[in-house]
Amino acid sequence: MSYIATLFPAYAEVFLLCMIGVILIADQFVAGQNRTFTYLLTQLTLLGCSLITVGTHVDGIAHLFNGMFVDDLMSDVLKLLTYLAVSMMLVYSRSYLIVRGLFTGEFLGLTLLSMLGMMVMISASNFVVLYIGLEIQALSLYAMVALQRDSAVASESAMKYFVLGAMASGFLLYGMSMIYGGTGSLDVRTISAVIQHGQANTMLLVFGLAFLVAGLAFKLGVAPFHMWVPDVYHGAPTAMTLLIGSAPKLAAFAFVMRILVESLQPLMVHWSGMLMVLAVLSMAIGNITAIAQTNIKRMFAYSTIAHMGFMLVGVLSGTLDGYSSAMFYAIAYVLMTLGGFGMIMLLSREGFEADKIDDFKGLNQRSPWLAFMMLILMFSMAGVPPTIGFYAKFAVFSAAVQTGHITLVVLALLFSLIGAFYYLRIVKLMYFDAPESHEKLTLQPDTALLVSINGLAVLLLGILPNSLMIVCAASVQQSLLLH
């Protein structure tokens, strides 16, 4: 077998990297603001990636590059969803960016590059590879936030994002080096085996673990490491906010799984306690602070913090059910976030950002259909059935109850009640209040269609969540049991 043929589990990454080059070069020869050619080429790349990922799928686990790279069901599922999220994000943001003069070749290139980073994170089976994936993703995102050069707010938030992100990376690296010192390896499976045989100094490992968890918390944006989230969400152009808020969370979930679960499972007693603190703080700070926001992007930022807290409740349960519920939560979250930000961009026009909460006033009178879609998204975020958000919370809580975290679940229920208030407020503004302007909405047909599909998917997956749940459970089971 030739060397190239042995690379098949990473074909998607290789293909993507080549296409990034092609798109960047081709973009030099495309005239006009719309960049229809390179835009379509980008979407085709995403389609190609999905076909390759599906085509190279194997039953079982394939390792590559001396076990540094892994291809299992979980990675395939998460990658496919990442392509989907990025593709939807491009549809949502195209016209938004065109009118702001930001729809450049660099935007497309950086988007795909950050996606490459996510894919590497998802498939990494070695701490260094994980770190490289994380940095590819993060550096591209820093640059994207700063893409709007003439906006002071955007530059400021890019700076904040970069400085805090670099610090988090430092934490991660420090933690990784401690683990390396304790176990003598950077390989996920070897670390797990060494710890299990009790050949490592637990003290040293837990010391490293604390830094790893802190670094992870920064990247996930959970309290008390959440300070960057609202500023970056608020300052970045909405398209970039959407990218930051959606697909990277899938990669971050994989990151948590690979580091905490696959390699440091034997230290679960330690990390599960740390995650519990993070989860409770995030749910509390996220949900309570969100009430006071008047900017919807900031509100979504705090809501993200809260959602990540809920997701951690699933992870810290430490059972297969817990991990699969966290995965389901991450997927549900991405779907809802895409819809929410898509709606903001749909309502924005040239020179007008629909990012104030009041901009949603009376939406029902201006466009009943869009108001209905937003209603579904809001109730889903609040966790009211029959929407996917309910099952996400349900699965997470059920995993936590099963492992005896009753107090935690009661707290989580309480915070989700508080959270329901600010989502309801959006519904209230859309349905109960009179619109501030009666100007006719000019909607992009493709964006409007996608928002509708997105909203209906949230509802439909809420009525029939079974298949997605089975996929999550199977992915987690395969990654952990056949390990």
Place this chain on the structure above:
Amino acid sequence: MIFGYPLLSVVIWLPIVFGGLVLATGNDRNAPLARLIALLGALLGLLVALPLYTGFDRMTSAMQFVELKPWISQFNIHYYLGVDGISLLLVLLNCFFTLIVVIAGWQVIEKRVAQYMASFLIMSGLINGVFISLDAMLFYVFWEAMLIPMFIIIGVWGGPNRVYAALKFFLYTLLGSLLMLAALLYLYFKSGSFSILDYYQLPLPMNAQILIFIAFFMAFAVKVPMFPVHTWLPDAHVEAPTGGSVILAAIMLKVGAYGFIRFAMPIAPDASHELAGVMIALSLIAVVYIGLVALTQSDMKKLVAYSSISHMGFVTLGLFLFNAYGMEGALLQMISHGFVAGALFLCIGVLYDRVHSRQIVDYGGVANTMPVFAAFFMLFAMANSGLPGTSGFVGEFLVILGAVKVNFWYAFAAATTMVFGAAYTLWMYKRVIFGPVANDHVRHLHDIGGREKLVMLSLAVAVLLVGLYPLPLSEILHASVNDLLVHLARSKI
């Protein structure tokens, strides 16, 4: 499946599908079409539910028309439907009132007609789902989902303080529901199933039963509403549009009592006995104290709202007496209160549409200008005060009879409602309807038209029929009530 098609699924989904169709008619230019489709949907909804009554086997307490399909295999959740005598009557009541509400809102609602009608149809389907579900998660999904249309109805078509009322309504109910979710999760891990009927057989230690009962209490007592958690109801009623008030009083409140019957009592029978004293005390406080509060109201809707709380106190009292009289009385009281409170809210709606005031002082001498209306209103007011021959009497009498068997003073306290109920209802009636014509508004009133007459007449017939000949209802209930009492008598510790 006796009918060759999944009857219960049709009962749930037909109104929801029609709701979707009504929504599709779009803006108010197509309002006549929206009304027509809504009427058709409500009518069909009632017609497809009727075979439930005719095909119902009165001899057995087992669930009938059962449908069972896997739904979410990860959690062993099933799409599990079935009716017994108790849920059957409530489903019929709900379908009937959906039709009434659609007709009653025919001309009154002028803005966003399609959304108004669709909300009621969708809610009707969801409430049917609540009554029919035999899987706890399926129940929970319908239970929560029905909040959404109600929230919209109160908030969009309600009175001046509607936003406050809508939010209060939603958050109050959500708090209770989340605690119920915690209890359901606990039961799931104990039994490995979400089937409600499995829970009936599940042995549970006393302290677990008490906690489960309290969680269910929080969810259902808010909906009933029972004494300390009742404050959302007057706000919601006053601000809701007429149709919303009718459904709220006639159906939504029954959902809470139904929850006690379906969940709290048979799943935690020992805790029910243990806490029966508290439940009876809270019920009697509702009956007596809230009755007195109703007496002082100057707003008609608020008065009927408080009267509803007081009457629902009878229902919870009857349930926790643990004898056949109390139980059957409570159930008949639920049906009867549905008709009577619904009718009273419609009457107030008729006045409000004409004068745009709910204050009693703004009326007086309405009998002079609206004689037909005054006659109907009289009948419903009498029924609300529990006059023999009307539906209000049957339930209250049976509950008091049941209470005497347990403790004379329970019965005594409960019987005071016969006095208070008559006092606040008839006093309001007197001030609004009798006396000289109070002002120009009243002088220019025109009597109810054909559409309103039809609505009033059908309700009047129902009220009298239940009052004079309750047998068709009670024979449906018998087997299920006895079965419930058997479950309650058996300790699960």
